[in-house]
Amino acid sequence: MDFLNLLARLADLDSTAAAPQPAGARRAALGRLGQAGTALLPGLLLGALSQPATAGTLDTRTRLDVLLLVRQLAALGNELHSRALGLVPGYTALPLTAAEKTGIQVIREQEVQRVALVSQLITDGGATLPAAPRYDFTGSQNGARAALYPDIQTNPDTYLLVAQVLKDAAVRVYKTQVEFVRADIYLSELLLRSHTVEARHASHLRTLRRQRGATVKSWISPDDAPVGTTGTAVARVYAGESNSVQAYSAADNGALTSVPFNSTLPINVATPPLSPEAILRKVAEAFDEPANAVVATDVAALFTY
Amino acid sequence: MSNIKQNASEEAEFAKPLYTPIKRRSFFMYAGATAGATALLLSGCDDDENTNVVPNDGTISLGSGDVGVLNYAYALEQLEAAFYAQVKATPAIDFADVEKNYFNQVAAHEAIHRDFFKAAITRDAPNQIIPTLTAADLNFSSIDFTKRASVLGAAKAFEDLGVAAYNGAGKYIKKADYLVIAGKIVSVEARHAAYVRDLISNGSFANEEVVDSMGLDKAMEPVEVITAASGYLKVKLDASKVGK
Secondary structure (H helix, E strand, C coil): CHHHHHHHHHHHHHHHHCCCCCCCCHHHHHHCHHHHHHHHHHHHHHHHHCCHHHCCCCCCCCHHHHHHHHHHHHHHHHHHHHHHCCCCCCCCCCCCCHHHHHHHHHHHHHHHHHHHHHHHHHHHCCCCCCCCCCECCCCCCCCCCCCCCCCCCCCHHHHHHHHHHHHHHHHHHHHHHHHHCCCCHHHHHHHHHHHHHHHHHHHHHHHHHHHCCCCCCCCCCCCCCCCCCCCCHHHHCCCCCCCCCCEEECCCCCCEEECCCCCCCCCCCCCCCCCHHHHHHHHHHHCCCCCCHHHHHHHHHHCEC | CHHHHHHHHHHHHHHCCCCCCCCHHHHHHHHCHHHHHHHHHHHCCCHHHCCCCCCCCCCEECCCHHHHHHHHHHHHHHHHHHHHHHHHHCCCCCCCHHHHHHHHHHHHHHHHHHHHHHHHHHHHCCCCCCCCCCHHHECCCCCCCCCHHHHHHHHHHHHHHHHHHHHHHHHHCCCHHHHHHHHHHHHHHHHHHHHHHHHHCCCCCCCCCCECCCCCECCCCHHHHHHHHHHHECCCEECCCECC
């Protein structure tokens, strides 16, 4: 609700503050990436904060921030899957079936491609790639605290769960990041096209888990078994996903209206009619909800030290 | 057992072809007083002002600007929903249980997407919404609904096309709210696409047919998408002004 308004506002601000790019001015746009972090941010912050509704929950990102985030998540995924497949020295391959390995290899390969593409864009734009982080997928921060997933390097169920959470987080977070690169058509489309690949990966990982007996659909559903203790970074990946209210507004910054799925829409033509609850559970499945970048970076932080 | 039966009947409702128009009065009552007032104004407009007049050759213009994009999405969701409704009404004889289950669930999602767009356009641009596509407007003659392989192949084609359509239309959407909405829907379509691909051939969820060597999914222009979908349509759709 307010969130949608915020996005709308940020998009407007972005296009004015960053000066609209003519289509095809990709290099020029990327050339500004390096400075964008300092030049763009204050304008966005001041503009957005002047709107009372947005105070407190602000998430602003430059193009560079977005590319770095995409790279961070793809690199993390690459390392997770590479270790699971036994491609990293010191890590024994998980006992996955041949069919499972085939699919995971596809995911890993596309993570590698994503890292390469985004790294190229970042360096072409004059920015520097961050040093490779150190990973510990048990979540123990290299023994500094109790492990969250102690058997991740031996138990395929644990590994697939973590892999699914990371993908679902990426799918949610990409949706909000598109807003911050809208002035650049090339980057917008790159993000959209990466976003649906992330969703394909998430779907496949969920299917693999279901085939191994987990209660999970290939899409995010209120019927999925919970994956983490409420309030933890992992559980927050699914916070709000059961939302069954879809709102839209007729005018920019206009009042938002909820689509009355459970009452007056023709979807409910049965006799006797479906219960509103039954419809809304399906509505929740039919839409993936956006989430701020912090949802993904919090999960990434569990496995990085 | 009773639970299972109840579920089955729940699923069945989504499969019905829904040609009932939205009851505008109750819709706007729900939308609240301000919206209601606007609605009265808008419903006072003469029908002649509808910009989507069907010309003599029967071509339906999807319109221009953001409304064009919404109509475009609405047309595709109508097509998908009608396909899934047909599969549910006459499931293939050789479906495995997981396949029948897939179609039951996705039929609901697609009907919800279709109705969402109908509601959104009816509210935002009531004079520019394209007509409901009826059975006479669709052409599923190339699909053998009795055969699992034919139906799964068609589902794959619809879902992949939907993903490429939303990916290619993103740049034409001006209003941020609409882009968010498209993003909420397209990832569910991609999840469907991946799963139906895995049903056909395990591990093909993101193969080279749909994901290129840079790890990017397809994006198609509205006109290309409508051309690709034209085999399933008797009515002609004009997407040339979508987003413009």
